[in-house]
Amino acid sequence: MTTAESSTAGAPHGRYPAGQGSARARDLHLTDSVRSARQDARAQGGQSGQWMPYLPASGSPYCPPEVDPSALVWAETVAPGGYTHKVLARGTRLRFDDPTGDACAHLLLFNALEPIERLNVADTQKIPWQAYLGQNHPLLSGDGRVLAVVSGDSSGRHDAFCGTTTDAWNERKYGDARPEGPSPSGRGLFLKAAAKHGLSRRDLPPGVSFFQGVRVESDGTLGWQGSAGPGTHVELIAEMPLLVLVANVAHPLDPRPGYVVGPLRVHAWRGAPTGPGEPRFTATPELHRAYLNTVDYCEARGL
Amino acid sequence: MATTRTGNTPVTRPTVPGGPVASTVPVGAVYAEGTRLEWGASLVEGSVVLDETVAPNAPWSAVVRQGHVLTIVDVGGNQSADCLLYSADDPEERYSVPDTLSWQGNAYVRTGTVLRSNEGRPLMTVVANEIDRQDTIGGACGKESNTLRYGHHVMFQHGCRENFLAEAGRRGLGVRDLVSNLNWFMNVPVEADGALGIVDGMSAPGRRVAVRAERDVLVLVSNCPQMNNPCNDFNPTPLRMLVVDPTPAARETRLAPPVGDARSAAAAGTPEGAS
Numbered sequence: 008m009t010t011a012e013s014s015t016a017g018a019p020h021g022r023y024p025a026g027q028g029s030a031r032a033r034d035l036h037l038t039d040s041v042r043s044a045r046q047d048a049r050a051q052g053g054q055s056g057q058w059m060p061y062l063p064a065s066g067s068p069y070c071p072p073e074v075d076p077s078a079l080v081w082a083e084t085v086a087p088g089g090y091t092h093k094v095l096a097r098g099t100r101l102r103f104d105d106p107t108g109d110a111c112a113h114l115l116l117f118n119a120l121e122p123i124e125r126l127n128v129a130d131t132q133k134i135p136w137q138a139y140l141g142q143n144h145p146l147l148s149g150d151g152r153v154l155a156v157v158s159g160d161s162s163g164r165h166d167a168f169c170g171t172t173t174d175a176w177n178e179r180k181y182g183d184a185r186p187e188g189p190s191p192s193g194r195g196l197f198l199k200a201a202a203k204h205g206l207s208r209r210d211l212p213p214g215v216s217f218f219q220g221v222r223v224e225s226d227g228t229l230g231w232q233g234s235a236g237p238g239t240h241v242e243l244i245a246e247m248p249l250l251v252l253v254a255n256v257a258h259p260l261d262p263r264p265g266y267v268v269g270p271l272r273v274h275a276w277r278g279a280p281t282g283p284g285e286p287r288f289t290a291t292p293e294l295h296r297a298y299l300n301t302v303d304y305c306e307a308r309g310l
Numbered sequence: 311m312a313t314t315r316t317g318n319t320p321v322t323r324p325t326v327p328g329g330p331v332a333s334t335v336p337v338g339a340v341y342a343e344g345t346r347l348e349w350g351a352s353l354v355e356g357s358v359v360l361d362e363t364v365a366p367n368a369p370w371s372a373v374v375r376q377g378h379v380l381t382i383v384d385v386g387g388n389q390s391a392d393c394l395l396y397s398a399d400d401p402e403e404r405y406s407v408p409d410t411l412s413w414q415g416n417a418y419v420r421t422g423t424v425l426r427s428n429e430g431r432p433l434m435t436v437v438a439n440e441i442d443r444q445d446t447i448g449g450a451c452g453k454e455s456n457t458l459r460y461g462h463h464v465m466f467q468h469g470c471r472e473n474f475l476a477e478a479g480r481r482g483l484g485v486r487d488l489v490s491n492l493n494w495f496m497n498v499p500v501e502a503d504g505a506l507g508i509v510d511g512m513s514a515p516g517r518r519v520a521v522r523a524e525r526d527v528l529v530l531v532s533n534c535p536q537m538n539n540p541c542n543d544f545n546p547t548p549l550r551m552l553v554v555d556p557t558p559a560a561r562e563t564r565l566a567p568p569v570g571d572a573r574s575a576a577a578a579g580t581p582e583g584a585s
């Protein structure tokens with residue numbers, strides 16, 4: 008580690024309030040021996056920040072209403088321009104909250120057991136005969152199964168057309184797309200999240216995004232609808248064991264000249280997959296057969 | 311990669327010296343006798359570097375060199391040509407529906423649409439088009455998705471995903487490389503309430519679309535065998551694939567092998583100046 012003031016690592020962190028006032032970070036740490044460095048490092052624990060995972064998840068300060076905190080398996084606030092990822096058991100409830108109205112949760116889903124099975128946006132729009140995501144909309148794989156279903160939605164402003172941003176897009180729009188920079192692309196973040204599960208470029212299909220709506224006009228124009236305002240949420244049920252990748256980045260069609268993204272809260276808790284006795288299971292002929300395929304796969308695998 | 315793939319065998323009954331071989335295999339349907347077929351010609355002037363027929367139900371692929379123009383002829387009318395594109399030099403960079411749509415701000419493909427990669431760069435550009443709009447929302451049919459759409463009794467049928475897997479395998483690609491695709495000559499409207507679906511086509515025998523390669527592009531096509539919706543008018547017909555080199559120099563040296571490396575001109579001709 009260098010202590011030089013020209014270190015680029017120091018600059019961005021200085022933008023966030025971390026209880027350090029205007030003092031230089033260097034002046035706050037006594038690290039001239041292993042013992043003092045260890046003391047200094049350990050003294051930093053136990054703090055909280057605006058965006059962080061909460062461990063154990065049951066200790067989340069933002070446990071969703073009517074959820075038993077002890078059932079939580081994932082609790083996190085994703086920073087603007089940040090990403091997260093998790094492997095979830097079948098039946099897990101997954102909830103995204105947009106506290107400011109400026110979050111944009113770009114999502115990719117994979118079958119955690121066989122990641123070559125993954126979200127297929129074309130099938131997700133075509134098979135339900137519906138382009139816009141909402142209550143009971145299945146997120147389908149290319150293998151005819153339900154990876155997840157939208158089980159709750161207080162926003163109604165989502166998008167399955169535009170996918171996420173690329174480096175080329177953000178460089179053109181914001182002049183920068185570095186994942187560590189001020190305007191990271193969604194794809195750049197997905198690449199890192201995927202890499203942590205052994206996946207790479209070719210494993211990233213088109214995705215969907217929540218909280219910033221797009222509507223297709225009669226001539227095909229993709230019209231910007233934007234957010235439904237602060238305080239909305241979306242809830243999903245993992246109908247299969249899932250690898251979930253999330254990037255919280257500005258939507259490609261966001262018309263604002265700046266890169267505006269709010270924090271994204273993520274919570275997941277134990278639950279059961281949609282079962283044959285529930286109305287959703289047979290809500291439409293297509294959804295019914297998709298569930299039959301899903302249960303068939305899971306039963307055979309002993310899930 | 312080879313420039314072309316030869317030996318497109320039409321789906322016909324196999325024959326041995328003793329005559330046709332009986333088969334109990336329930337293969338896909340082909341067009342009815344008497345179907346009008348218009349074989350057309352290239353939409354763009356140039357020397358022909360490839361001229362092949364894709365039989366009903368069959369896959370096809372070829373590398374289209376930078377600057378060359380691929381014309382696809384809808385020989386029998388309303389025959390969906392499901393299509394995927396890959397950068398020939400780096401197939402992990404491949405066609406992307408959302409990038410194509412986001413960059414143009416429109417959900418439909420028409421003349422001028424730049425077909426972009428998952429990294430936002432141009433792969434091909436639609437330079438001519440003889441139907442109102444082309445589809446890239448509807449995705450590909452497949453055995454698995456057919457079970458959702460029509461029931462498990464059609465699981466045995468052939469599908470575009472099967473064609474893509476078979477043809478991708480011949481090019482060293484696989485299931486990880488299949489993404490949402492283009493559907494030339496297919497009609498998928500999005501209505502005001504978000505209702506979306508494959509409806510009767512707007513094409514006709516001999517209608518064409520032409521796409522110019524902005525760099526060397528591997529083109530995968532599935533001549534859609536679907537018999538449960540109107541994406542081929544329930545009458546699978548052939549496609550004609552024509553690649554021409556439109557440059558004047560190439561016209562003088564007809565049928566010369568493709569010029570070794572045209573990549574030095576990369577991006578110069580790409581629309582929107584993006585690269």
Ligand SMILES: [Zn+2]
Pocket residue numbers: 390392450451452469470471534535536
């Ligand atoms: Zn098909």
